[in-house]
Every structure is written in structure tokens, then in C-alpha cells.
Amino acid sequence: MERDTSLLADLLPRLTQLSGVLSRGRLFEHALAAAGLSLERPAMTVLATLHLAGQPLRVGEIATRMQVVGPHVTRHVNGLEKRGLIRRVTDPLDQRARLIEPTPEGTAATKRYIGVVEGWFTGALADWPEHDRRELGRLLTRLADDLSGHLSALDDEVR
Amino acid sequence: MERDTSLLADLLPRLTQLSGVLSRGRLFEHALAAAGLSLERPAMTVLATLHLAGQPLRVGEIATRMQVVGPHVTRHVNGLEKRGLIRRVTDPLDQRARLIEPTPEGTAATKRYIGVVEGWFTGALADWPEHDRRELGRLLTRLADDLSGHLSALDDEVR
DNA sequence: TATTGTTATACTCTATAACTATA
């Protein structure tokens, strides 16, 4: 019990710091600039989500994967479409739905961006022993899942 | 090299997910409600920063520790002062500076909040082997430091 | 002249509500 508290006293500030570096930090802005892109970060996240999926996705599906709400995705899809980075295709199976798919330019832009971020992370973790990198991946996966699960439970309680 | 890429392909989405849970998630709102507080999250962060420091801090120092900019702190300090949770004391060593210190009510509120969050994290990590919890703390500390360091280096390059 | 803090303003990210079109 005593030990838990002291672990948490250390862990919480770290998580806060990390969260700040990733979300508020200029890390992604740097990567966007280095990739020669002038996009808002959530727009880039839409592209990255499509890239990770490896197939066209509906607006609602993108929203779910980004853990945001539909209109937010619509807004950035609008911008991406104007720039010619994605295309809206009506889903042949359901005329209400739209499938969002990257254009060749969108795919190229996404690859440039991901390349920059990966290179940057590789550099940041260059000195890490292989074992630590693997452990971090394992623990972070579990932490993200456990925290997400607990958060859902909390939301359900309130409901 | 191949291995780095595949690690990162896994790590980056995890970090994004984690960052989302912590920053956008309703975790802290839940904790505030459970502690019986109606404060904005950054205001609570100001209180937590003071609590962690264990002593009154200047506005600028709070901003540095929160990794935000001065006016942002001023704004939330204004709100906290109105609610009687902190006090502004002119620094005897420098008439320009103000030392921010929690009132007894502020201290009590902060303790309630931290207690809720720690209890919640303890629950989320309850099933974790002690070894994993310690490893997570160690690796997260290093990750946060390395990423912060790299980010500063990037900022300097741009400058 | 440099620094600490404040005020005023604006921008980014995300949410909720109201609506349209299809099912």
C-alpha cells in the first residue's frame, strides 16, 4: 500500500509530462513541417488512421478509431478533400455512408509524415537496450488497455 | 532497423491512445466530481503542482512546471483566488513577483482529488505484478525525459 | 533596459444540437 502510493506519486507526473509532450508539444508540428505539409494535426491523424487501416473507412469508423465524435471527422475530411488528399466515395452497400480513401497524393504525404516521426522516435530511443524497448511496448500496451477499460467502467457507472 | 520500425509501428498508436485517455478522456473530470470539486482541469493542475512542490511558487515557476505559458497560469490563478483556494503573496525578495500558496481549503481539496486519482490508478494496476509496475515507472521516466530532450533539441534547431 | 506578471485577444481541438438523406 505504501509502495503503491509512492509508485503513483512518481508515475502520475510522468504520465502528465508525457501526455503534454505528445499532445500539446510541438513534436507533430515539427514532423508536419519536416514532411513539407501544412495540415492541422487532427487532419494528419485522419490520414494516419486510414493508412493504419489499409483500406477506406467510413466517417463513423474513423471517429471511433480516433476516439472523437463524428462532426469532428467531417470537418477535417472536408479540409483534406479540398486539398486533394482524400476522396469521398459513396458506399455501394449503403447510400447513406461515405467511404473515405486517400488519393495518391494523400498516401505519399502520409508516408512522408510517418517516416519523419519514426525516424525521430528511432533517434530518441537509439540508446535504449533492445530489451527495454520491448518491455516498454508490452507495458504501454497493457497500461493503455487497462486505463481505457477502467475509464469505460467509470463512464458506465455514471450512466 | 527492421525491428525498430515494427516496434514503433506498435508504440506510436499506443502512445496516441494513452495520450488521448489522459488528456481528452474524462478521467480527470470523474476525479474532480468524485472529490466534490467544480474546477477546470488546468486549475486543478495548478493546485497539484503546488502540492507536489511542497512550497509556494511564483507564477512563472508554475508555468514552467506545467509546460505552459504565463498568462495561462494567471488566468487559472485568478479563478482559484476567487474561490478562496489559493492566495497571492508578494514575494518579499522581489516586489514584481507573486508567490502562490494554497489556502487550507485549497490544500484539503487537492488532497481529496489526489486521493481519488491514486485510488483509481491503484485499482487499474491492481493485477499487475510488482515487477511490472516498477519497470513501467522506470521506463516511463526515461521515455518522458528522452522525448522532452529531443523535443528541446528540435526547438533549438528551428531557432 | 530586462524581467514578472497581467489583460486582451485569437486560435486549435473537440463537443452538442439541429438537420438532411437514406434505410
Add this chain to the structure above:
DNA sequence: TATAGTTATAGAGTATAACAATA
């Protein structure tokens, strides 16, 4: 009537710029 998406609007969080007071 329910669902997919869009449009319009609002709010939280943070930044930049202009300023005041003190050093």
C-alpha cells in the same frame, strides 16, 4: 423510426501581443 453524415454553434485549453510595475 433509426442510422450516417453534415452544418452550425459553443466551449475548453492554450498561445501571442501589448502593457504595467519593479528591478
